[in-house]
Amino acid sequence: MELKIRWSRPAIVLVILVVLALVSIVCFMTLGSRGNWSFVIPFRGRKLLGLLLVAYSIAISTVLFQTVTNNRILTPSIMGFDALYVLVQTSIVFFFGPMMLTLIDPHFQFGMELVLMIGFSWILFYWLFLGEERSLHLLVLVGIVFGIFFRSLSNFMQRLLDPNAFQVLQDTLFASFSTIDSTLLGVAFAIAAIVTLVLWRMGHTFDVLTLGRAHAVNLGVNYKRTVVIILVMVSVLVAVSTALVGPITFFGLLVASLAHGLVGNSRHRYILPTAALLAVICLVGGQTLFERVFAFDTALSIIIEFMGGLVFIILVIRGAAR
Amino acid sequence: MIIASGIRKFYGENAVVDDVSISLPRGGITSIIGPNGAGKSTLLSIISRLLGMDAGSVVVDNLDISTTPSDVLARRLSILRQDNHMTARLTVHDLVSFGRYPYSKGRLTIEDKDHIDRSLDYLNLTELSHRFLDELSGGQRQRAFVAMVLCQDTDYVLLDEPLNNLDMKHAMGMMKLMQKAARELGKTFVLVLHDINFASWYSDHIVAMRDGKVVRQGSTEDIINPEALKAIYDMDINVHEIGGQRISLFYD
Structure with a gap:
């Protein structure tokens, strides 16, 4: 009997979450619409697609990042991934002027940012993970230092900008779920699909990687290659979500921790969908609640960050106590 | 057969494994003994490709571990380290x-x-x-x-201090299990052991390390005697023969 409960627990969780996610999606699409459906459906549909993409990217990237680094506290954004994105945006405005952001084709710009982020993460992680086993503390410190460095550099450049240029930049940098940049939706969707395909093909290594480097190597995983591919995919997903809504720090941590808690074991076939569904429920459900029920607007990112921050502090304290 | 030749590993200036060349025979139990910091675990990690080496090569049944795909090796050789x-x-x-x-x-x-x-x-x-x-x-x-x-x-099983945390009954059970697997299934076990009496009683072959070098290797008789143990551990150890097996007494 006990055995049966253990086996079905992740399944029950998944079914409940699917239902909740569908409810939030339906509510998001239908609640409070007073216009013509042929306008409402595509209009909200675009927004919905954006939210789904962001939820998916953040959830998957955070869970896999934690798998590869073998810890439950770090997330790509704590490690300064999205700070890099901000730096790239700021540099464009700083060196080429604010017109550049509006002039160059957003697809081209997004492509450039992707290449930069992949390149950077590849160098950083190649050095960090792959020479020999390095301590987690070193990894955290280097990541945080880089994050601070990127942020301060961006801040510095932003201060030197003239107010108009700054205004343009600021618009692109604020995390906002209401004003999703819909020009990039198509590209973002395609990229997320490719990333999913790549990850799907190597899905069997995820569980082995949770055992840690020594066990993974012992079991025949090509550790170097696998980890680099996963980390590059993670940085692509971070780029996708940051490009759509701007940097969000603690959201990934929130859904990844909740997913681990709900599922109760560490199997990725349960953890990954659970985290993604949780992210969808938080974003789509939360956005519906704020837009339709409370008629607020930008507050959702603040609430989510607040909750995520709390989870982070709890994790750090619990980790220290253990 | 595992053939390691000219293996060196440095941490900074210190050579933890210093020009070690050994061949570990196929079949049976080989124990690696030696004082703390002798480089036993490091050597085991290098042989099992968990740790890179600064010089030398390791060949497992004609497969060079630095060029053979990891998943091929994973079906030949397995490793368990101390810290899990x-x-x-x-x-x-x-x-x-x-x-x-x-x-x-x-x-x-x-x-x-x-x-x-x-x-x-x-x-x-x-x-x-x-x-x-x-x-x-x-x-x-x-x-x-x-x-x-x-x-x-796998044909080769490398275990770093497998008796850690085990009570007498389970420690003995574990060694017997390996003995049985070695005899009946032809498996090869390479163990890092600290208890030289376990090594003496169950090993077919013993390798002794000290300061990153292999100082002695051979059969139980070659290693478990006061002269050899003095060279390895730098202490006087009495060896008694009990029931045809050598038992060391090192309590003072």
């Missing part, structure tokens, strides 16, 4: 199932399930198989990891 801290939340059964990963890449066949059940049974873990690892004692956890490595069903 785990962030993942897994049951004993889940952990042991990972031993089949080199063969089935996560999709367990009926044959895999047989292997898993047999390994659990060998180490008396069947009743604990649905407990989570963090709910086990140190010794039970150690047995679960050994079960995983056995489940990997």
Whole structure:
């Protein structure tokens, strides 16, 4: 009997979450619409697609990042991934002027940012993970230092900008779920699909990687290659979500921790969908609640960050106590 | 046969393994003994490709470990280290199932399930198989990891201090299990051991290390005698023959 409960627990969780996610999606699409459906459906549909993409990217990237680094506290954004994105945006405005952001084709710009982020993460992680086993503390410190460095550099450049240029930049940098940049939706969707395909093909290594480097190597995983591919995919997903809504720090941590808690074991076939569904429920459900029920607007990112921050502090304290 | 030649490993200026060349015969139990910091674990990690070497080469049955794909080696040679801290939340059964990963890449066949059940049974873990690892004692956890490595069903099994955390009964059971697997299935075990009496009683071959070098190697008789032990451990150790086996007394 006990055995049966253990086996079905992740399944029950998944079914409940699917239902909740569908409810939030339906509510998001239908609640409070007073216009013509042929306008409402595509209009909200675009927004919905954006939210789904962001939820998916953040959830998957955070869970896999934690798998590869073998810890439950770090997330790509704590490690300064999205700070890099901000730096790239700021540099464009700083060196080429604010017109550049509006002039160059957003697809081209997004492509450039992707290449930069992949390149950077590849160098950083190649050095960090792959020479020999390095301590987690070193990894955290280097990541945080880089994050601070990127942020301060961006801040510095932003201060030197003239107010108009700054205004343009600021618009692109604020995390906002209401004003999703819909020009990039198509590209973002395609990229997320490719990333999913790549990850799907190597899905069997995820569980082995949770055992840690020594066990993974012992079991025949090509550790170097696998980890680099996963980390590059993670940085692509971070780029996708940051490009759509701007940097969000603690959201990934929130859904990844909740997913681990709900599922109760560490199997990725349960953890990954659970985290993604949780992210969808938080974003789509939360956005519906704020837009339709409370008629607020930008507050959702603040609430989510607040909750995520709390989870982070709890994790750090619990980790220290253990 | 595992042939290691000219292996060197430096941490900064210090050579932890200094020009070690050994060949470990196929079949039976080989124990590596020596004082703390002799480089035993490092050598084991290098042989099992967990740790890169600064010079030298390791060949396992004609496969050079630095050029052979990792998943091919994973079906030939397995390693269990001392420190098995785990962030993942897994049951004993889940952990042991990972031993089949080199063969089935996560999709367990009926044959895999047989292997898993047999390994659990060998180490008396069947009743604990649905407990989570963090709910086990140190010794039970150690047995679960050994079960995983056995489940990997490789010709060569490298174990770094496999008797850690085990009580006398389980320590003896573990050694007997290896002896049986070596005799009946032709497996080769390479162990790092600290208890020289366990090494003396169960090994077919002993390698002694000190300061990153192999100082002695040979049969039990060659190593377990006061002269050789003095050279290895730098202390006087009495050796007595009891029931045809050599037992060392080092209590003063």
